[in-house]
Amino acid sequence: MSPEPTQLNGASAPKQPLDASKLTLTQSTVLHPVPEPGSPELWAQNVHTDHMVTCRWTAEKGWDAPEIKPFADFSISPLASCIHYATQCFEGMKAYRGFDNRVRLFRPDRNAKRLVMSAKRVSLPEFDDAELVELIKALVRTDEKRWLAEPGSFRYVRPALIGTGRQLGVQIPKEAVLFIVMVCWPDFSTESPPGVAPRSDLRLLTSRNDTIRAWPGGFGYAKVGANYGPSFASHCEAQESGYDQILWLFGDNGQVTEAGASNFFAVVKDKSTSKLQLLTAPLDDKLILDGVTRQSVLELARSRLANELEVKETKFTITDIKTAWDDGRLTEAFVSGTAVSTEILIPKDVF
Template sequence: MSPSAVSATPPQAVVPENPNLIADAVKQKLASATPSLAALDASKLTRTRTTTPRTVPALDDPIRNVSSFATDHMITCTWNVNSGWGVPELKPYGPFSIMPTASVLHYATECFEGLKCYRGYDGKVRLFRPDCNAKRLLMSSARIALPTFDTVEIEKLITELVAVDAAKFLPKSDAGKFLYLRPTLIGTQAELGVQTPKEAMLFIIATYMPELSETPGGMKLLASQNDTVRAWPGGFGFAKVGANYGPSLMAQQEARRLGFNQVLWLLGDEAQVTEAGASNFFTVMRTKGEGKLQLITAPLGSKVILDGVTRRSVIQLVKERLSQKGELEAIEVVERQYTMAEIVEASEEGRLVECFACGTAFFVAPVSKIHFRGVDIDVPMAQGEVGDYTNVIKNWLVDIMYGREDHPWGVVVEEKEV
């Protein structure tokens, strides 16, 4: 058994009836910030510019497609249990040092976010709903006993990195392109033992990333088998922690070996539909009998599903813009548990309209095929390469992200001179 896994003198605990211990613990941690400890404060940011600037790769350079080429700078900030948050630093991108006994290397005390900054067609750089990413990072951090923070300060630090590096690595000539941003929080306490980390580090980096939403012929999904599950009720599927991703890679590798793009993750004997790879999943189909058109996605209540920023935005836009008949038939948004049996039946009865996956990486990606228990389900795509609803939703989001539509979700960043 791991060191510190068992206390010699365990505390006497009073467990309430029908306890919801994890949810209560997360709420308590979020509400129990110690006033005497230093808070995360972006106004204290120190700035050390690089003296060895990197060469910007050409648009056709393959390095842009492997997510390993970072911009000139990164932001870091340390935390410890006795003093709280230290002074955040903007400094040259490069390696940092942690001890081999660091908590993150043994106990998965790590969470992160993924968002992008976009070079608009009007020349401006925008972030898309960074407040949502900051709030989710806070929830993820609390879920794995890492320190809490004011989410506004995280937003400010993300914005500062973009302000410093976007002009060079995402110039105005790159309208319609983006950089990927990765805020990450790790436990760094150099001590073995299953325990809450007493030291942690926040870092924020920016890299290039390939365009993953353009999948010729649509995404092909392999439904997971009964012996494999991505997340489960009461677990941590709702949090963006590294432990959600590593265990899924073997199934993803097998899916790609068989010619599929991603795994469609199912849950339980009923084969409940949850997520597609690391993305949220939506199904458009008609109800039995009355033929009412619905946009269906799995609910957040069981904490199996990640509260994706793109997912949230899709739901809000559809409710606002497609609740009444216009160029497209009105559609109702339904967040509920649903199963592969429903998709199979809808396909057989001609009620399946389209499916798509969405997230920061894959953005909004149409699905053309689902392989489930030996059967291929062909998913309609009304426009050949994409469905009608998938296409209009994707275009709405693109317009906001790249400044074609003036919208509060598109947050303009004031850039620093190179």
Template structure:
């Protein structure tokens, strides 16, 4: 059944906090183990019969969920991650937020959560950033950012695997420290033969929580061995897919001497269609056309090893919203 009432940012209701919190400094951020969020959030509920409720901007705080909420039992939840930046010219900026809004819609549909107009979601994101950005990202903190997290969860309270009939959209802003590149770059461990992050026919291309939690056991094992992340491989040939939760790129010289920037393709739906991934490819095609060939295809760990042995590997890096770094 289609939603009767669409998500409509123009109807947003405002309830401002009366107890604004102290904005943390860099030292407090570095010591805090939990994400510190700004003063407000935006919420809108959805019901299969009535559609979307009037969205509300309200003080940040906990939700009331029944223990039988479907998101707690069947992983009906998806999210996005993007940043609002304070520029050195004093302006607040977002980076390609239209792409993130469209991707959240795709993820929501993939796990049977409700549809919405991505343009309306983007308007809500900009409103929340405009309300909390002035205080939490003052002009004195040029170069800092707020992490924007729109999320949709299933809230219907009927135990049983079925398409959700109720859901909640919420948008929060996390104030997070910068993530610096490790000295010498990241060290990646290739995953064991019996562990994969995603698979053909699965949901590796959607930004859902079930893509992340199951990967942590192997990631923790990599940490204990002195590595920063896992280079996830797939299939009998060891196809390179992602590095941790980021898109993975290699720059090498092909055997014909041509420089090539290569990354895994999207057509088999194994990897996330990263916004920074697409930006790296677009920039390389636009500005380095005469220097490097840009390729999206399957490539294997064996090809990397061969390039290393022949002195053809120039660089490898991971790119994502949280952090981009060399390996």
């Protein structure tokens, strides 16, 4: 990405792009304890690795040189734009140590491109997604020895961009901070929180008619904080009723969109041909997040199961799913996302 000119003291000066080659490293002298698998500390989801990446942006100069430095809290103005106007976006991915002892990221380029898109949606500065990927790799390399020590282990990587400009007026932020942290994360597919009985399936409660997660023309397709906070009340309601998450419906006909913060899939038999169909909500109306795991599931199904399974990104309703269940045509339902990977549902508990 080429530097853009700006006026500085009457002279034209380039705005600096995000540049991973300028990255500096300050080693932490305080090494935090690494939690044991299945421990309460792991399930708290607030245990971070020793370092973080930060990079400041201003409208006048562009991006500063990024830094890897010891993990620390931010000092932020009470007038910061992100606090008042939700000028904030983020991503989530995992870094894995394989059983061949190599460390890998799962499709970080797709997360980086999505963060650029989300930043644009909330008027935050753009950047070259490839530079973000390099910064993520650098952080993982810095902390992998202690925090990804065992084959089969993984850590959750969270890049985020927040508007930090000190102005209370309703306007585009003139300052922002990009940061990347790594956090210990439980394996939801094999573990349960301490004191909680293990379960093999996910139970969903359909959303009420007066509750909507996303709408046409909105921002349900962007990974911004404003999509998440308002959904917590429904999530708590579902849990208090004995369910795990909300199945978000849209419109008078109950169009199926997402399950909690995950993409939703159903496998049904076609009425006419009895061929199996993999159904998931489409992207064109921008009601759902274009999940990286979702993309991967669809690509794998199309490339490896084309003879047995017809993949359909299409609108379908909760009535369609219930009818398929009543007819014995609903064979499977599951959700996908970075946090859960994929998780099977109990179909009868969707209704």
